[in-house]
Amino acid sequence: MKRHYDFLIVGAGIFGAVFAREATDAGRSCLVIDRRPHIAGNIYSETVEGIEVHRYGAHIFHTSNSTISPSI
Template identity: 65%
Template structure:
């Protein structure tokens, strides 16, 4: 498959960029070693 963008390491900027590109009809492949996006702003629990 072909993609318009390949994003490696989905921190905050990568996540926002992928979302905005997808909204504009672009295909995006996101790769990160973590099982979640947005890097260090990730939260497992909400108190």
């Protein structure tokens, strides 16, 4: 059975994920695809032997938004 989507989003990184969230909240349907076997793109991290490993390089989110980063 064919299914229709309003948007095909290539890449499940932060841009694709945020676009899909915003579009879905606005009532549009989205199909997100990625060539990697996980979501999150370059900000992806995984726990290896109890250590959070940033697979594609270290990432620290810089923001003054206290909701996102309560320690600020």
